[in-house]
Amino acid sequence: MATPDQDLVPLLDKDGVRLTVDDALATVTLTNPAKRNAQSPAMWRALAEAGRQLPGSVRVVVLRGEGKSFSAGLDRQMFLPEGIEGEPSFVDLARSGDAELDAAIAGFQEGFTWWRRNDLVSIAAVQGHAIGAGFQLALACDLRVVADDVQFAMRETSLGLVPDLTGTHPLVSLVGYGRAVEICLTGRFVHAQEAVATGLANVAVPVTELDATAGELAAAILAAPRDAVVETKTLLRGVGDRTYDEQRAAERASQARRLRDLAGLGE
Template identity: 70%
Template sequence: MSEVNTLLERDGVRLTVDDTVATVTLCNPAKRNVQSPALWRALIEAGRLLPGQVRVVVLRGEGVSFSAGLDRKAFTPEGIDGEPSFLDLARGPEEDLDATIAEYQKAFTWWRRTDLLTVAAVQGHAIGAGFQLALACDLRVCADDVQFAMRETTLGLVPDLTGTKNLVELVGYSRALEMCATGRFVHAVEAERTGLANLVVPAAELDAAVADLVAALLAPPRSAVNETKALLRSAVSLDPEAQHAAERAAQTRRFRDLAGIGD
């Protein structure tokens, strides 16, 4: 794992594993953990490398900010070193651009896997892609200095890193629209009140609060937690009859497991 960590850290991501808990750290604090295609590839790889025993993944950012969003160099003619300029991508075939964005989105989708619980520990700025990465996790514990903002529309863009659905599910359509259309900052009190943050604590207590939450998440049997997560995820899209059937099927599996009856 240490050799892989070195490769990931080169692109701004550190993966550490302690038995059933993994920590993914954005580790470019000098640039407020700005994001790039290389960082997204490293996040995808971090998800792929998780050992099977991992139950909880904590996502955090080093320094004063969780992530200040996309590196603006991506929109210059020169682009980010080693990466194509987004302007050049825009001039190419639409299907190629669509495929490229789809690949970027993979860095934001694995956090909702039903075999994991994911917790974002968010302090300081979580802007644009940083906001969307925090939204990708199941839960968010925030420091009282947190500042969320979806700034894409102010740049003539849209949030395209899987954040729109997650944001609407958390705060509702009209509030999500207002946040995105204005690009304004959402601070700690509002984040907790609207459901963006599961918990807000003083910045000095963030690590301890996350540790307490992780311990609580690990307490129940893994199979029951995973089944419950899957049910809650499906509740958003299934009609009531289908959801009720899914609950019955899941509970049947739980009863059989408790009774020691295999498949």
């Protein structure tokens, strides 16, 4: 079956990440299926670069992984004393100073932060394993469409680490504190039915329908006016930081902008 970006010239294609753009729709594909799209600092830098290279015309980004797994987590070479060639090992990172270590982790996180920009809607199409860093990358997106074979797991704590690639905030927001603690501390698998029931996923479909379903969702979002989508997403993202009355005021301000724009009275 053809992939969504098969016939497009990539804007970026390196370190296991390919970015293609078709007008208002961008597709970011993890392209190392032989290693189940295992993640490394080079991949994280490429993901961050993909965000920087998005043209202003892009409104929706679909994130997908080639092969049977979306992403099986960290490249296990990172756990070895010698690490990955050309990259600091975990031992090297541990020996660095506080500021240097903080900066290194902040740099890793950059590949996970741009997916929730208010001017974009991001959709993760997730099949097979989405473990650790793979789980957190799926959580970085606004929406998740999953295949019926999906297996989410947060394994960092089991390895003596913590989830540090921006996944803890969306996980708690989606499933609540108690379930998030249980998922992280046990490292167990969350399958498709539970993912949909708990809000981790928007919909589960047969794996053969995954790309098409993500494409249909993207098309439905693109059918709405861009400014209205941006205003609505901004409103919804801000709910957690506002009181009920503050949210009411934010709704009024947003609607005033939309009405004036529709009437040709916008700034």
